[in-house]
Amino acid sequence: xxxxxxxxxxxxVKTYPGEVxxxxxxxxxxxxxEAFGLLGPNGAGKTTTIGMLNxxxxxxxxxxxxxGRDVAEDPxxxxxxxxVVFQDAVVDEPLTGRQNLSLHMKLWGVDAAxxxxxxGDLTDTVGIADILDRPVSTYSGGQRRRMEIVRALLSTPxxxxxxxxxxxxxxxxxxxxxxxxxxxRDQTGVTIIMTTHYLDEAExxxxxxxxxxxxxxxxxxxxxxxxxxxxxxxxxxRADDTDRAEGVLRTNGVAMEDxxxxxxxxxxxxxxxxxxxxxxxxxxxxxxxxxxSTRPPSLDDVYLRLTGDRxxxxxx
Amino acid sequence: xxxxxTPPTISVPLPTRSPQAHRVSxxxxxAIRRLTLTVRTPRSxxxxxxxxxxxxxxxxxxxxxxxxxxxxxGAYMTYIALATAGLLIPLxxxxxxxxxxxxxxxxxTRELLVAPIRRSSIVVGNLVAAxxxxxxxxxxxxxxxxxxxxxxxxxxxxxxxxxAAFLLAVxxxxxxxxxxxxxxxxxxxxxxxxxxxxxxxxxAGSLFPLTSLPHWLAGVAKILPLTHALALFRYGLTPxxxxxxxxxxxxxHDVTAMAALSLAVVAAYAxxxxxxxxxxxxxxxxx
Numbered sequence: 001x002x003x004x005x006x007x008x009x010x011x012x013v014k015t016y017p018g019e020v021x022x023x024x025x026x027x028x029x030x031x032x033x034e035a036f037g038l039l040g041p042n043g044a045g046k047t048t049t050i051g052m053l054n055x056x057x058x059x060x061x062x063x064x065x066x067x068g069r070d071v072a073e074d075p076x077x078x079x080x081x082x083x084v085v086f087q088d089a090v091v092d093e094p095l096t097g098r099q100n101l102s103l104h105m106k107l108w109g110v111d112a113a114x115x116x117x118x119x120g121d122l123t124d125t126v127g128i129a130d131i132l133d134r135p136v137s138t139y140s141g142g143q144r145r146r147m148e149i150v151r152a153l154l155s156t157p158x159x160x161x162x163x164x165x166x167x168x169x170x171x172x173x174x175x176x177x178x179x180x181x182x183x184x185r186d187q188t189g190v191t192i193i194m195t196t197h198y199l200d201e202a203e204x205x206x207x208x209x210x211x212x213x214x215x216x217x218x219x220x221x222x223x224x225x226x227x228x229x230x231x232x233x234x235x236x237x238r239a240d241d242t243d244r245a246e247g248v249l250r251t252n253g254v255a256m257e258d259x260x261x262x263x264x265x266x267x268x269x270x271x272x273x274x275x276x277x278x279x280x281x282x283x284x285x286x287x288x289x290x291x292x293s294t295r296p297p298s299l300d301d302v303y304l305r306l307t308g309d310r311x312x313x314x315x316x
Numbered sequence: 317x318x319x320x321x322t323p324p325t326i327s328v329p330l331p332t333r334s335p336q337a338h339r340v341s342x343x344x345x346x347a348i349r350r351l352t353l354t355v356r357t358p359r360s361x362x363x364x365x366x367x368x369x370x371x372x373x374x375x376x377x378x379x380x381x382x383x384x385x386x387x388x389x390g391a392y393m394t395y396i397a398l399a400t401a402g403l404l405i406p407l408x409x410x411x412x413x414x415x416x417x418x419x420x421x422x423x424x425t426r427e428l429l430v431a432p433i434r435r436s437s438i439v440v441g442n443l444v445a446a447x448x449x450x451x452x453x454x455x456x457x458x459x460x461x462x463x464x465x466x467x468x469x470x471x472x473x474x475x476x477x478x479x480a481a482f483l484l485a486v487x488x489x490x491x492x493x494x495x496x497x498x499x500x501x502x503x504x505x506x507x508x509x510x511x512x513x514x515x516x517x518x519x520a521g522s523l524f525p526l527t528s529l530p531h532w533l534a535g536v537a538k539i540l541p542l543t544h545a546l547a548l549f550r551y552g553l554t555p556x557x558x559x560x561x562x563x564x565x566x567x568x569h570d571v572t573a574m575a576a577l578s579l580a581v582v583a584a585y586a587x588x589x590x591x592x593x594x595x596x597x598x599x600x601x602x603x
Contacts, residue, residue: 054430058602080432090427092349094356106345107431135356 005029005065006159006191007036007053012062014048014215022048024215025062030208032158035185035192037202039299040212046195047087047163049212053193054084054161067158080108083152087164087195089144093137097128097147100136101154108155115154122150125187126180142173146180153184162194166201178204199299209299213307223299230258230297230305231269235278238265238290248285254278260304267304270294342433346441350415351448364408364449368457371400373464379523390465394554397461399522402546404453405481406488406513412446413492417502425601435598443489443590450485458553468553476575477552483582484545488513490589497596516542526564538565541585544578551575 007030014023023045030036038046051057053064055075064071064078071078091100105115123129126146136144145165152160165181166174182205185192196202202209203223211219211226219226235254239245242261249259249268258269270278275294282289304310354361376396377389384392419425428438462468491512499505519529519536520543526534537543547565551558555571562574 056426056429056602076432076434079430082430084426084430086426090424092353092424093422094353095349099352103345103349104427104431106341107428107433109432 006032006034006067007193008063008065009049009053010063010065012049012052012064013060014045014052014057015060021215023052026210026212026215026217027062028210028217028220030191030193032191033189034207035194035205037206037209038193038195038212039197039199039202039206039209039303041197044212045215046197046212048215050161050163050193050195053159054082055079056084081157082159082161083108083155083157084161085145085148085152085163085165087167089141089148091136091144091148094135096135097132097139100147101132101151104151105154110155118156119150119154122153122184125183126150140173141169142176145169145173145177149177149180149184153188153190156188156190158191160190160192162192164195164197166196166198174198174201181205202299211303211306213303218306219302226299226302227297230301231271232296233270233275233294234297234301235268235270235275235292235294236265237282237292239287240264240290241287242266244287245282245289248282248287252281252285254281258305260308262304262310264290267301269297269301269305342437343441343444346428346438347444347448350442350445353415354445354449361449363411364404364453365456367407368400368404368453369460371404372397372457372460372466376400376461376466377464390467391557393464394461394466394468395550395557396523397457397466398549398553399517399546400457400461401454401481401549402484402520402522402542403514403517404457405450405484405545406517406542407509408450408453409446409485409488410492410495410509410513412442412449412489413496414502414505416442416493416496417499417505420496421501429601435601436594439493439590439594439597442493443486446489446492447482447485450481454481469555470553473555474552476548476558476579479579480545480548480552480582483579483586484541486586487541487582487589490586490593493593494589494596497593497600516540521546521561521564525560534564541582544581548575548578548582 009026009028012023012026013021015021026045026049028036038049040046048057052059052062053066053071055071055078059072066078067081069077069081092103095103101119105112105119120129123132126149128143128146128150131139131143136147139147149162149165162181166177169177178201181192184190192205194201194205206223208220208222209226210217235249237245242264245266246259246261248254249266254268254270254273260267279292279294282292300310376393379396380389380393416425419428425438429435458468495505495508495512499508519533520540521537526537526543529537543565547558547561549558550561551571558575559571562571562578563569566574566577568574
């Protein structure tokens with residue numbers, strides 16, 4: 001790992017009382033200006049990992065560095081160069097948006113005049129300038145989240161932590177936030193560490209992804225490379241007799257590797273064989289097939305290939 | 317032909333930070349935050365202000381009329397009014413502790429925990445806010461009771477009252493922080509509140525002298541910071557009554573020395589309790 005990385009996680013382990021191993025030896029680094037995502041289901045260890053990076057969780061062992069600052073040995077220094085947007089709204093609801101933002105500026109020691117100027121630019125960018133003087137209790141979920149993102153950027157952090165930034169929001173608002181986060185990142189050059197279990201969010205916002213399963217990082221690469229490892233097309237079929245159906249796939253060379261069976265569903269990576277040809281071969285076979293389709297691979301397929309389970313099914 | 321506009325770069329110079337100025341302003345910032353939240357929640361403000369008024373203009377005179385010997389009503393009303401301070405300070409400070417739990421449950425604490433500030437300053441900021449509301453309460457109590465007929469002697473000795481009230485508030489707020497760190501919910505906090513804030517009031521020399529208690533219970537009362545604080549309240553504003561209260565604790569005759577000893581007791585509690593509160597809060601802030 002480069003010593004100039006904006007973020008470095010070295011052999012991080014977190015074991016909670018009762019021998020609960022939330023994180024088992026995770027290591028990765030993130031370069032300045034990069035957007036790095038921790039992708040995995042609920043309970044995989046993403047929030048615990050990010051907590052060890054932002055000083056809210058004490059590692060059982062291992063080391064976390066932010067811009068060269070050891071989070072455990074210099075927590076104040078690490079916090080001074082980072083900001084966090086938590087999964088749940090972390091706001092003083094009786095206060096106005098402006099008061100919440102002003103509090104952040106004061107706690108991070110931001111110069112008042114210059115901070116006000118930046119506040120104006122950021123709130124204009126995200127579209128909340130006209131509601132700043134209303135109590136936050138009157139904001140919608142999307143407005144609160146936008147305010148929290150602005151708040152986190154007011155201190156011009158080198159590292160921005162986003163913990164499930166769009167969870168609980170409706171689809172339209174989620175996609176608006178994707179654009180806002182991407183725009184703000186392009187404008188400010190901040191390094192982003194985010195956790196998510198939403199595949200579209202991971203693909204849209206992240207330069208690289210660390211796939212987390214049961215406290216372990218099972219893959220770390222760009223979304224494009226992770227998907228390329230699956231192939232260009234995925235075959236998905238449902239059958240009562242999956243053993244025979246799998247046999248047909250192998251016998252006809254439809255797929256030799258990356259055949260995964262979960263219940264009555266078979267997923268297989270098509271490498272080289274066109275999807276239409278694969279469907280034709282299966283149609284001609286004597287094995288009864290309930291449904292069959294082909295599609296581009298998704299990160300869920302990546303997760304399935306790496307862990308043997310789909311993200312939604314793996315949540316605990 | 318479609319052209320795509322490039323989002324403008326936000327080219328504001330990096331906001332400068334002044335480390336020394338920043339550190340000095342953190343506690344006032346947090347205290348103002350807590351006070352603003354209190355003002356924005358009217359019920360949090362009304363009770364602390366109405367309660368001393370109620371005690372001063374209704375309860376204390378009623379008790380004096382009912383219990384005091386003829387001709388002693390004024391003195392007993394003053395006695396009760398000062399005792400009220402020994403109830404209101406613990407109650408107000410303990411209720412302030414609920415704000416700690418609200419902050420933790422609704423998440424504002426997490427924003428403070430990732431800020432580049434000492435975690436002790438979060439506790440101290442809340443303490444300063446609690447002291448401010450307590451000071452306001454005491455002013456209302458003394459003023460209302462004086463208007464109603466209580467008689468106070470003001471002068472240099474008033475500083476004993478001020479110091480004791482300050483230190484007792486620190487003790488009780490520290491207890492509130494400790495309890496808030498340990499209990500899982502506001503309901504559990506409120507359930508514990510009477511035992512901590514109200515029960516000691518009844519045998520700390522508030523409604524009757526310590527000498528009226530069984531010997532063993534008087535011994536227990538002498539360990540409580542409230543007992544010493546109440547004696548100092550009386551010595552600060554009603555010197556004769558206060559001297560008796562101090563003698564009931566220490567048995568001596570040098571009133572100033574006894575007052576200093578009682579102040580030292582309350583101060584020791586204040587230092588220890590706040591240090592424990594800060595330690596527990598800091599530890600609870602990291603899982």
